[in-house]
Amino acid sequence: MLSNVKEYFRPKTVEEAFEMMEADREHSIFLSGGTIVALMGSSRIERIIDLKSLRLDSVSIKEDEIVVGATTTVEAFRKDPLMRKEFGDFFYDSFSLVGSWQIRNMATIGGSIAPKLGWSDVSACLLATGAGLMVYGPDGYRRIMLSDYFALPAGEKPLITHIIIKKDGWVSAFEKFSKTTFDIATVNVAISVRPERGRIKAARVVCGSRPQYPMRFETIENALEELEINDVMPSIVRSLVFDNFTGGSNMLASFEYRKHLASVMAQKAAEKIKEMVR
Amino acid sequence: MKITLNVNGNLHEINIDPGDYLLEILRDLGYKSVRRSCHSASCGTCTVLVNGKPILSCSTFAASVDGQTIETVEGLSQGEKLHPIQEAILEEGAAQCGYCIPGIVLTGEALLRENPEPSDDDIKLALNGNVCRCTGYESQNRAIKKAAEAMRGDDYE
Amino acid sequence: MSEAFETVGKPKKKLDGRALVRGKPVYTPDYDVPGALTVKLLRSPHAHAIIKTIDTDQARAVEGVVAILTHEDLERIPYSRAGQGYPEPSPYDAYLLDRKVRYVGDAVAIVAATSEKAALKALKLIEVEYELLDPVLNMEDSMKEGSPVIHDEEDCSGLFDKSRNIAAHFEMEIGDVEGTLNGCDYVITRTYHLDTQLHAALEPHNAVTYLDPAGRLIVVTSTQVPFHCRRILSRILNKPISEIRVIKPRIGGGFGGKQSIIAEPYAAIVTLKTGRPARIIYTREEVSMASNIRHEMKYDITVGADGNGRIKAISMHGLSNTGAYGEHCLTTFMVSGSKTLPLYNKVDAVRFGGDVVYTNLPPAGAYRGYGAPQGLFALDCAIDELAHELKIDPLKVKEMNSIREGETSPIFKIMGEGREGVPQIMKSCKLQECIDLGKKAIGWDEKRGRRTRRGSRVRGLGCALAMQGSGIPRVDMGAATLKMNEDGSFNLLVGATDIGTGSDTILAQIAAEVLSVPLEKIIVYSSDTDVTPFDVGAYASSTTYVSGNAVRLAAEKVKKQILELAANFLEREEKNLKLSAGIVTCDDGSSVSLEELCTRHMYTFNQQQIAATASYVGEESPPPFLATFAEVEIDTETGKVYLINLVSYADCGLALNPIQAMGQLEGASMQGIGWALYEDIIYSTGGRMLTNDFFTYKVPSRMDYGKLTCGLVESYEPTGPFGAKSIGEIGIDSPIPAIGNAIFDATGIRLRHAPFRSEKIFFEILNLEV
Structure with a gap:
């Protein structure tokens, strides 16, 4: 007890x-x-x-946005027909090794974000999709970006009620490195891009379990703008992540190793994106 | 505080402490098949089904499942007749010390309800959170597959 | 061979299986004992310190607290926690509570309360003032001059050299090693280092104790060694053996972790001091940090051979880390030589020796393999390295130098466990068959040395050969009692301790085979020191061979009684009678069923209990043999090792129950795979184990390996019960060297420190490429 x-x-x-x-x-x-x-x-x-x-456990669609109740379980979320229709295998596959089946039946999307855990695959993927949050705080409801939630001062903890994901035609991919398949990420990487005529129009690049909480790397994102989606693109992503990665060492990995892993995971994610765009 | 649990069809109205985990309450009620091993949501030993879904009773507050339907392995076999997964586990030699087995039987049962014809990979993914230190997993994976076949067959009612 | 038998050699379901799969209350924590106090231990946050003062006043005031005990309240009795034969070949260096703490997690005080809540609250309120001492957190530092002395107490005994932190020391040499090495064409010297491992049995260490109406102490406990437990409790508690009863119900896994007396004394002392029932259940963190772990070992090894790959001399010099206390220190060290070196028996000279040292880290103890995996990592990989230098297939080198049927090794006589061993000739050794089958299953000749690439991944193959033993000869004793009931069933009472291995089932199969009755007619009870005869317990791969032979002898005695009584009853010559399918039949057609015979002898005619007890001590310890092959794929971009397939073929004599025997082999292999790839133990700079839960200590899951392919070869050991040898431990010896050798085959990187962490491999690969 x-x-x-x-x-x-x-x-x-x-x-x-x-x-x-x-x-x-x-x-x-x-x-x-x-x-x-x-x-x-x-x-x-x-x-x-x-x-x-x-009872904040439903997934619904409102115009061009998917609204996910914060207490929707990770398993219900990844298997939700609406999510699969709009996002294909992205969430379904990315969250398939979040903990175990039991854990995914318990853990919720809101509960995966709120404690600002470094290793959260859920946070990394949602950050990359540019998710917003509906939160309730001292001033009532407000809508903020997930990245802004992570930046809130430690004492300020509004209640997350909904996660809002835009249906905006971005393409996303996720890669995780962990010691075993039932383990938290040593490092994870989620990338979303808005493709336009074979080029990256805009990108979001997220690394998590650095070991600190997942973070977008805007330098990398800016550098990717207008990049052609071709066979060399993934290796460019890799070297950008390698050069710009920030994080630290812990029991799971040293900073140096993590940096390598992040860049390799980023390359693999970029490969997937390349395949999807083609 | 007072809560109601429906365990294997038996209704229990009980007084609990708000910090009690489901695992402790079920054991106190006599459902001793629900056992503690790791206490960090990392082994699957304490798995029970809540509303048909496998969850970890070591990390679930009893108060949070007030009024819900819980299944433990005690409820699976009727009289002397074993559940097909239990039977297959014996046939394949998939229980050694047996400590992980209730969790494996229940997770397997939940899988087969959802997916009566699981592939090897489906079985491994569904049961990846059920750690067994004795067997090396091969016999257990075979047993789930065998039980699925038996349950799809005519001889299972 | 097994066709000749009715019951043995058949894949029988476990007798206790139905209860296990239905979740029946069979483990110690499932036994409700009304009014049992909750026992908790206050543990040291420091690796090395003297307790200056303990203030328990506030803790005692907590409502529900019944007793708090510190070292000041207990008689000071040095003992060894090792559940081994007596006198134990381990030092007496432990105390139930001491004024000195020697690792982070060492017991400081015992709290007993009417609820867990009260006990936990009281723990927090005990105030301890420590005088901190410098700790020894690295085994390499332990013997150095000026190192802090860990066991400086006067009353400990059996330590090799306490002033230098040496718990045990051993050395032996056969032939002239230096001279032989000088004459070799090729000599390599390497250092291999294998880290510790957690047992991670799912049932934590726990016990419940109470006084029976006559005032005797009853101990229900999750133990592998009920009789050793009783003897050691008798010493610590200063209570005659006759006043202690140890009951072992079903056990949720042991792997050696429950071969030491760990939690029981703390509950027992509370029951004795308060007169009340008491229960202790270790938390997962306590099991990890404060029970036993495996001995970390490091070996300097030299192997010399001629140009054809004939190994001429081997020298192994080791250092083993026993942690804060010395249970199993000497014996695990000796086994790392004695259960590995005889495998390469064609040498002219061999040397083995080294030290087992104390550190301020969690105490090491018995663990499946018992030193053999550590020794084999060095021995097998060094031979592998030598073969590569000679440009000969490493399997070929291992094959031509290894032991075969009819051969022996002088090591068997020189190295026993803690003393001299027993000479023996291999009466059964199907190692060649294991090699041939395994080689084919993995595709050795086709795939080895190819370094096949698939994207960033590269494949490789490795092999390793292993041996173990079957009990400790002239030390391990097992006994069995068989008594007949009037329905023709038999109670089989054994001290042998089924810890999930299926030993109850195979022992019943042996009895059923001898008595020619169906398996259902044998009712097994194990183990209870009041009821069952003595047995050393479940360790040293002894149960099948030692206890199995005891059951065979007891059943033969009972069979003889049955035939004698039947001859008398039928008025026929005993030699004309045959016992089969539960009926004694004479060649003239007259017969009596076992049911009728026993009923008569119980109630009406020449009344007596048909029963017998028999004991067995092995005169030798026939080794099982194993050939293991690993196929791995290494992602050169991350250093991650993917185990594609692990193939292990074993010779365990006749497998009395093939599915249970396979279960032992597969399970041990998986435990070895986990150790090779995932099971890192990490300490803080202060010596606290950081990987003390399953969130951080990763036991392999179902998706963490590709294929596991195990098999048993046909074999028959004439001294074993119905041809059987042991199979419980051997599977864990070989995965580390096989995987290490496979990583080399794939990458050219020779890893001499295991577990093989991906980070380490990655940077090695990077160095290669640069």
């Missing part, structure tokens, strides 16, 4: 959930999938606010 927990809340509304958190931020935690809360095993937690009762 998580021994210091004294209260368990099932808020009915987003507003209520946020107020419960505000009442005692230090000792409270939002519970979505539960895997991270259990992993932390923190004695700080005295109040659990279960977000499942908000």
